[in-house]
Amino acid sequence: METRYQKFIEWQINTLKEKNLIIQGSHPVGWCPKDQNPVSQHDTLGDVEPDFTEYILIKFQFEDFIIPTATLRPETLFGVTNLWVNPGTVYKKIKVNGEKWIVSAECAKKLEFLDKKIEEIGEIAGSELLGKEAKVPKTNRTIPIFPATFVKSQTGTGIVMSVPAHAPFDYQALKDLAHRTPYFADKLRSIQPISIIKTEEFGDVPAKEVCEKFKIRDQDDPKLEEATKDLYSKEFYGGILKENTEQFAGKKISDVKDDIKNWLIGARDGDVLLELNNAPVRCRCGAECVVKILTNQWFLNYGDKAWKEKATKCLDRMNVLPQEIRSEFNYVIGWLRERACARQHGLGTKLPWDKEWIVESLSDSVIYMAYYIIAKFVNAGKISAENLSKEFFDDVFLGKGGSKVVGIPKNIVDEIRSEFSYFYPVDSRHSGRDLVPNHLTFFVLNHVAIFPEENWPREIVVNGSVLMDGKKMSKSMGNIIPLRQAIRNYGADPIRLAIIISAELLQDADFNLESVNGIKNKLVSLLEECSKLKPVKPAKLQAEDRWIESKLQSAISNVSASIEKMRLREALHEILFSFESDLQWYLKRARAKKRDDYSGVLHEINTARIAMLSPFAPHIAEEVWEKLGNSDLVSQTSWPSVSADAIDPNAIQSEELLKSITDDISNILKVTKITPKKITIYTADAFKVKAYHAILEKVMAGETNMGTIMKDLIANSETADIKKNPEFVQKTIKDILSEPAEIRKTRLETKKFDEKLLIANELISLARTDFGVDVQVFSEMDSGIYDPKGKAKTARPFKPAILIE
RNA sequence: GCGGGAGUUGCCAAGCCUGGUCAAAGGCGCAGGGCUUAGGACCCUGUCUCUUAGGGGUUCGUGGGUUCAAAUCCCACUUCCCGCACCA
Numbered sequence: 032m033e034t035r036y037q038k039f040i041e042w043q044i045n046t047l048k049e050k051n052l053i054i055q056g057s058h059p060v061g062w063c064p065k066d067q068n069p070v071s072q073h074d075t076l077g078d079v080e081p082d083f084t085e086y087i088l089i090k091f092q093f094e095d096f097i098i099p100t101a102t103l104r105p106e107t108l109f110g111v112t113n114l115w116v117n118p119g120t121v122y123k124k125i126k127v128n129g130e131k132w133i134v135s136a137e138c139a140k141k142l143e144f145l146d147k148k149i150e151e152i153g154e155i156a157g158s159e160l161l162g163k164e165a166k167v168p169k170t171n172r173t174i175p176i177f178p179a180t181f182v183k184s185q186t187g188t189g190i191v192m193s194v195p196a197h198a199p200f201d202y203q204a205l206k207d208l209a210h211r212t213p214y215f216a217d218k219l220r221s222i223q224p225i226s227i228i229k230t231e232e233f234g235d236v237p238a239k240e241v242c243e244k245f246k247i248r249d250q251d252d253p254k255l256e257e258a259t260k261d262l263y264s265k266e267f268y269g270g271i272l273k274e275n276t277e278q279f280a281g282k283k284i285s286d287v288k289d290d291i292k293n294w295l296i297g298a299r300d301g302d303v304l305l306e307l308n309n310a311p312v313r314c315r316c317g318a319e320c321v322v323k324i325l326t327n328q329w330f331l332n333y334g335d336k337a338w339k340e341k342a343t344k345c346l347d348r349m350n351v352l353p354q355e356i357r358s359e360f361n362y363v364i365g366w367l368r369e370r371a372c373a374r375q376h377g378l379g380t381k382l383p384w385d386k387e388w389i390v391e392s393l394s395d396s397v398i399y400m401a402y403y404i405i406a407k408f409v410n411a412g413k414i415s416a417e418n419l420s421k422e423f424f425d426d427v428f429l430g431k432g433g434s435k436v437v438g439i440p441k442n443i444v445d446e447i448r449s450e451f452s453y454f455y456p457v458d459s460r461h462s463g464r465d466l467v468p469n470h471l472t473f474f475v476l477n478h479v480a481i482f483p484e485e486n487w488p489r490e491i492v493v494n495g496s497v498l499m500d501g502k503k504m505s506k507s508m509g510n511i512i513p514l515r516q517a518i519r520n521y522g523a524d525p526i527r528l529a530i531i532i533s534a535e536l537l538q539d540a541d542f543n544l545e546s547v548n549g550i551k552n553k554l555v556s557l558l559e560e561c562s563k564l565k566p567v568k569p570a571k572l573q574a575e576d577r578w579i580e581s582k583l584q585s586a587i588s589n590v591s592a593s594i595e596k597m598r599l600r601e602a603l604h605e606i607l608f609s610f611e612s613d614l615q616w617y618l619k620r621a622r623a624k625k626r627d628d629y630s631g632v633l634h635e636i637n638t639a640r641i642a643m644l645s646p647f648a649p650h651i652a653e654e655v656w657e658k659l660g661n662s663d664l665v666s667q668t669s670w671p672s673v674s675a676d677a678i679d680p681n682a683i684q685s686e687e688l689l690k691s692i693t694d695d696i697s698n699i700l701k702v703t704k705i706t707p708k709k710i711t712i713y714t715a716d717a718f719k720v721k722a723y724h725a726i727l728e729k730v731m732a733g734e735t736n737m738g739t740i741m742k743d744l745i746a747n748s749e750t751a752d753i754k755k756n757p758e759f760v761q762k763t764i765k766d767i768l769s770e771p772a773e774i775r776k777t778r779l780e781t782k783k784f785d786e787k788l789l790i791a792n793e794l795i796s797l798a799r800t801d802f803g804v805d806v807q808v809f810s811e812m813d814s815g816i817y818d819p820k821g822k823a824k825t826a827r828p829f830k831p832a833i834l835i836e
Numbered sequence: 837g838c839g840g841g842a843g844u845u846g847c848c849a850a851g852c853c854u855g856g857u858c859a860a861a862g863g864c865g866c867a868g869g870g871c872u873u874a875g876g877a878c879c880c881u882g883u884c885u886c887u888u889a890g891g892g893g894u895u896c897g898u899g900g901g902u903u904c905a906a907a908u909c910c911c912a913c914u915u916c917c918c919g920c921a922c923c924a
Contacts, residue, residue: 060922071923080923264837328922354853359840366839371922391922468839468919533849549863552878604850608862687857695890703888735904768905771857822889833890 035409038419039402040380040395044372045421046481047331048384054332058371059083059305062144062323063314068376070320076313083322086187087292088302092166093176096124096131101187101304104263105291106284107194109276110227111167115179115191115204116157122189124153133160135189138304144323145305162215168300169277175218179204181250187304195238196224197266199258202238204250228270228284237262329382330369331394333476339364341479342472349475350459350490352597356467360491363472370394397473398481400460401428404451414439427451429483455482459490467493492597524648525551531599531647532607553607554651561637562658568631574793575620576632577682582613583636588673590643599647606643616690620793623800634659639671680777685789687774688829692794693801699835700802710798711834712808713816713823714786722750723763723828727779730767737761763827778829786831 047053060069061081072080086101089108098114116122123139125132127147133155134142143149160176167174181200182191193201202224209219226235233240245258270284279287295301305322312320332338342364351357373388380395382388405427408414418438425431427448436444457478462471471491478488517526529547569576586605593602614636621629638659645652645665656665692712700707715723722744729740741760744750753760767775778784790808798806809816811823811832818834826832 058922069922071921267837330922356840362839366920368921374922393922393924396924464840465919466924469921470924546863600850604862612861692890698890700889702890705888730904733904737904764904768856774857830890835889 034416035414035419036399036402037380038416039399039405039424040390041383042419042421042424043395043398043477043481044380044390045383047477050480052332052335052338052480053372054330054369055327056330056369057146057324057326058328058330058369059145059322059324061307061312061320063316063318063320064144065316065318066314069323069325069374070312070314074315075320076315076317079309079312081307081312081320081322082309083305084308086304086306087295088188088304089192089295090168090300090302091174091192092168093133093160093163096133098133098165098190099188099302099304100190100192101306102192104194104197105295105301106272106276106279106288107192107197107227108167108169108291108295109272110194110196110225111172111174111192112195112201112222112225113174113193113205114165114176115182115193115201116160116176117180117182117184117189118156118158118161118178120157120182120184120189122155122157122160123151124155126150126152133190135184137185138188141304141306141321144321145303146324146326162218168295169298175215175222177204177208177215177218179208179250181255185310187306194225195222196226196236197228197238197262199238199242199245199247199255199262200250202236203242203247203252203255207250225275227273227276228266229273230266230270232265232269237266328371329373329385329388331372331473331476333367333370333473338476338480339367342476345475345479345487349488352490352492356464356493359467360472360475363468364476367472367476393469394473397470397477400457401451401455404454405447408443408447413443428481456486457488457490459492460488461492461494464493464495521547521551522650524554524651528554528603528607528648531603533600550607554648557637558651558655558658560633561641561655563630564634564637564659565630566634566660567628568635569626569628572632573621573624573626574682574685574789575617576629577679578686579613579617579632579636581678581680581683582610583639584673584675584678586610586613587639587643587671591670591673602643603647606640606647610640616686619800620686620689620797623796625796641665642668642671680781681784684774684777684781684784685793688786688789689793689797691829692790692831692833693797695833696798696802696835699833703835705835707802707804707835709836710802710804710806711817711822711836712790712794712806713811713818713826713832713834714790714808715826715828715831716810716812718750718752719759719826720828722753722759724779724782725750726760726763727767727775730764731775731779735764735768737764740764759827762830766827766830786828790831 044053061071061075061083062068063070063074068074070081075081084103086103087105088099088101089105091098091100091114100114120135122133123136125134125139125142127142127149131152139149139151157178161178163176164173165176166172177193179191179193181204182189191201193204195202195205205219205222208215224236224238228237230237241258241262242255245254245261247255247258267284267288272279272282272284272287274280279291292301296303305324307320307322310319314320343361346357346360346364351360372391372394373382373385374391375388377389377392379389379392382390405414409419415438420437422431422435422437423439423444426436426444428451430448430452460471460474471493475488475491478486525547528550532550533546572580586609590602590605593599593605614633617632637655638661641652641655641659642665645656649666652665661668696707696710725744725747726740729735729743734740737760741754741757744753744760770778787808787810790806794808795806798804807817808831809818809823811826816823820834822832822834824832
């Protein structure tokens with residue numbers, strides 16, 4: 032064991048103890064009586080987690096004995112009409128902490144492990160109890176004891192209290208009894224279900240209704256379990272206690288259950304019984320496990336209110352990414368109780384004040400980031416274990432002053448302290464989402480407990496896990512690839528990118544080799560492309576140049592925003608894929624014009640792109656960077672910034688329009704299946720442009736009603752003529768509404784836009800390469816217009832009419 | 837039970853936070869074409885549906901609602917997944 036690290040753990044745990052945050056108490060665990068050890072899932076046959084429930088024991092007085100019965104519903108004490116025993120069971124008379132109890136043999140055994148002193152003093156057959164009477168605690172009513180076959184000696188105490196109004200088992204058993212044993216007829220007749228819970232759904236005897244609903248045959252009917260569950264959950268959440276329940280009358284059961292429990296136990300009318308609910312659980316040694324109460328267990332008192340408040344305060348100030356997970360942290364802090372922080376077997380650091388115990392490893396690993404700082408001094412041999420004193424840690428971590436530190440030169444202590452001051456607090460802790468309910472929350476709790484406020488952590492980032500082809504990676508499934516091998520085969524960068532691209536923070540990253548290959552090809556072609564580029568800009572920027580530069584600006588701002596939010600998948604996707612489609616369009620345009628001067632534009636674009644790629648794929652980015660002609664390192668250049676000057680709204684509109692016209696042409700060709708010989712395009716008249724802008728303003732102001740817009744247009748003399756063409760208004764509103772908000776805004780801001788000029792200058796080359804024909808363009812009111820099919824009049828702004836022949 | 841997450845077009849999977857560019861990215865599969873002696877790899881095109889003019893219809897688990905407009909916001913329902921303590 033690393034003794035120097037142990038010193039750190041000892042300091043941590045001592046510090047918490049001094050602050051009274053570590054307490055001793057009792058705690059139930061699954062337990063193997065043979066090994067004398069707690070058992071958890073991996074200690075059991077079949078890997079079952081021992082799962083137990085707390086039952087309330089209600090103590091009935093029987094002669095000078097106590098008959099305890101176990102129940103999950105202590106409130107039904109008020110509705111008890113009788114007790115059930117199994118006549119075939121021989122019960123034990125035992126002394127329990129001074130009281131004399133009657134319970135089944137199995138129960139007596141269980142009690143021994145639950146911190147009770149048991150002394151057997153005799154036996155009594157179940158049949159001997161039949162017909163006798165017991166007294167109900169609190170109410171002091173006298174009730175008879177009846178036989179029932181559903182009572183099992185291994186469950187609870189082996190004796191059951193009967194609440195026929197609200198427990199289907201009890202209701203049914205009473206009914207059975209009336210049929211089967213005339214012997215009790217007298218006593219039976221006097222028994223009436225006592226109704227104590229009111230619900231909307233049921234009448235006075237819900238158990239009867241439920242038994243009828245489930246068509247229960249007798250008390251051994253397996254459907255009774257389901258009936259019980261059904262009724263219980265309805266009464267627990269929706270039930271109100273009736274007047275016959277003393278101080279609890281009128282309360283909701285879910286609200287007062289704990290109060291009733293404490294009311295009983297406080298007066299020694301009740302007790303607690305812990306019982307395995309998935310029994311039998313067997314230890315790997317073969318022994319049957321029990322529930323044991325460990326009485327001297329050490330806990331971190333995460334239930335402490337002041338501690339929780341501090342942690343909440345810290346959390347509120349922290350940055351938590353992704354945002355959605357924050358509420359989960361708050362929930363966990365609220366829900367945490369005492370947590371066992373020591374165990375009796377295994378590896379670890381011994382509790383300094385109680386060497387029987389070992390600090391539990393999850394508890395000791397929450398502030399070790401602080402140890403990182405001294406680790407380098409320790410590893411360099413500058414400090415030895417025996418000098419890692421409380422004074423030393425108090426000084427370097429808490430700044431308590433170094434005068435008392437013995438055995439370490441003051442300059443070293445000061446150096447460590449100054450490094451600690453430099454690095455702490457933890458700026459960002461990244462871990463898996465499975466650690467949210469434990470490690471990450473403890474990380475916050477223990478930091479706020481030990482360190483002064485200025486050293487509380489600043490950020491937590493939570494990620495999912497990495498899956499392989501959709502499955503959890505595990506050695507047993509054989510679907511793991513050793514990291515070294517993967518890097519050798521595919522390279523570090525493609526693997527990094529494949530993981531990043533496959534999932535956003537919280538999601539599980541589904542890693543597969545196919546995507547690694549895809550990414551690798553992508554990087555190789557990027558390298559090849561960039562290698563050919565020269566930083567020589569064209570003499571004059573053309574429309575598409577200004578456009579792609581505008582697009583680059585939005586790409587930079589998108590990527591930056593994504594990274595700020597730790598949305599790396601989104602960022603990488605933008606760099607590698609989304610922006611690609613813009614580049615495709617750019618290349619198409621430039622090539623259609625048969626240009627040979629755009630290498631410099633691409634060079635500029637890719638320079639920014641590679642700079643953004645660099646944090647994701649550092650190796651290939653350096654390589655490409657060099658190919659782009661840079662002599663410095665990309666990792667040392669600054670992040671590209673958005674230049675507002677480079678954004679040209681006109682260029683954005685132009686390219687959008689060109690795309691939409693070519694799309695329209697393709698569409699027409701697809702539907703008509705004609706081979707084009709000539710394309711004529713007609714742009715809208717100036718009058719329509721005016722109307723368009725009037726409509727655009729209305730829509731942007733939130734007015735989308737056709738009638739209202741029309742009225743306003745007519746009211747204005749400049750646009751009044753539009754009333755002859757209501758279809759135009761209708762369609763224009765639709766056009767505008769189907770445009771993205773950004774384009775609408777751009778159009779609103781740039782009123783002057785010459786569609787005809789754009790088409791004449793830019794569309795012709797594009798149409799020739801795409802469709803192999805020439806384009807002729809007119810404005811719809813031009814004299815000498817060629818318009819054999821009368822298409823021109825349908826032209827709208829940004830939606831020119833098209834004639835294909 | 838408590839808490840969290842998810843259900844998208846043949847499959848996987850984005851989009852949802854910030855409603856309109858969404859018949860909806862990308863990948864796989866499939867179909868056609870190119871390259872190749874052939875196969876693989878690679879490249880191009882297509883891939884809800886109807887349509888001989890840029891259009892229409894139906895779709896994002898189900899049912900409602902809000903809105904001029906809903907995969908996206910709200911409500912209910914439903915199905916599936918994950919975590920719940922002495923174990924890292």
